[in-house]
Amino acid sequence: MKTLVGLTVANLKSLTRDRAALFWTLFFPIMFVLLFGVLFSGSGGSKVTVGFVDQDGTTTSSGIRDALAADRSPLTLQIGSLEAEKAAMQNGDVSAVIVIPKGLEAAVAQTRTGHPASVAIQLYTDPSQTQTTQVVQVAVSSAADNFSLAVISGPGQSAVLTVTQLTLASTNVSTVTYLVPSILAMALMQLGVFAAVPLVQQREKGILKRIGATPLARWKLVASNILLRLIVAAVDTVLIIGVGIAAFNIQIVGNLALAAGFVFLGAGAFLAIGFMLASFLKTEEQATGVVQVVQMPMMFLSGIFFPFAFMPDFLRSVARLLPLTYLGDGLRQSMVNAPQVAPMAVDAAILAGWLVVCLAISARSFRWE
Secondary structure, three states: OHHHHHHHHHHHHHHHHOHHHHHHHHHHHHHHHHHHHHHHOOOOOOOEEEEEEEOOOOHHHHHHHHHHOOOOOOEEEEEOOHHHHHHHHHOOOOOEEEEEOOOHHHHHHHHHOOOOOOEEEEEEEOOOOHHHHHHHHHHHHHHHHHHHHHHOOOOOOOOOEEEEEEEOOOOOOOHHHHHHHHHHHHHHHHHHHOOHHHHHHHHHOOHHHHHHOOOOOHHHHHHHHHHHHHHHHHHHHHHHHHHHHHHHOOOOOOOHHHHHHHHHHHHHHHHHHHHHHHHHOOOHHHHHHHHHHHHHHHHHHOOOOOOHHHOOHHHHHHHOOOHHHHHHHHHHHHHHOOOOOOOHHHHHHHHHHHHHHHHHHHHHHOOOO
16 A cells, blocks of 8 residues: 555656646646636626617617617617618628517507507528527517516417517528538648647757758758648648538538638648747647647637627637637638628738748747757
């Protein structure tokens, strides 16, 4: 027993002295708990912005508007005409449109005289934004149910206010079709960032030093690495889209030439980030850990899988600093005409900025031995 305790203590000391193992064992899971807790706890007052159209224009419809905009409601209302709010939804400025039809107050008055009547709220949602749609549906249905309960006078009466759901999107795409560009963006990000690991490994083993002593120009080594990654990026793109078409019958309805431009620009930007990381990392173990720390939070904070509407305001500000946000947005717009986070020109400019800045840092700081 004494030997067993001694060995256990020795192993414990060894673990605590290994900073990388300590991080992955203890602190990385804690980081994920905090990350998902903030994303899904609703902290920070995050709300879904929706259009609100009041065609009844009465005190009754104003009461419904106030209920939907209450402090505890998950919705923020943008009030306007039906045409304006539908256009805003197609541009990605609002996530849904709620229409209060004309005749609501008249239906309430008729019901209170013993002649039940009903009207239906029109709720326009985007079929590609399933999570946001669920939030809006629950909020609007709850408001309609509470309103009907306050009006009807006895059991068995039909609801005064119901909800009719309509679809509105820039293109009628399935959820899988919508997610394919996001998955492609994630694959390109991993392809580029993980380029840091073999570079650090080769430097640690002295391979780069020996290559540097040969007549081979260093720029050729760098260029070959870049060319390899771009070829893999093209193959990745074909495979991901091909599997999506074959297995799920997805429809790519956007501009494929523009999408190809974002593929190579995004791959180049993340490859530059990988080179920059390799400039400062000393060991393979260290590189593996840092790359994971960089790419894992980026996946969850960039909006490629979790809509911006679910994020607290301060996390949205962080997301707008991440290159993956703009790669995913550019690919979704160019491939499936999805609502934008930013104009495509802005997406391209920000990715180009990351590419230039990170390459400049790498050129100045990269060590061959």
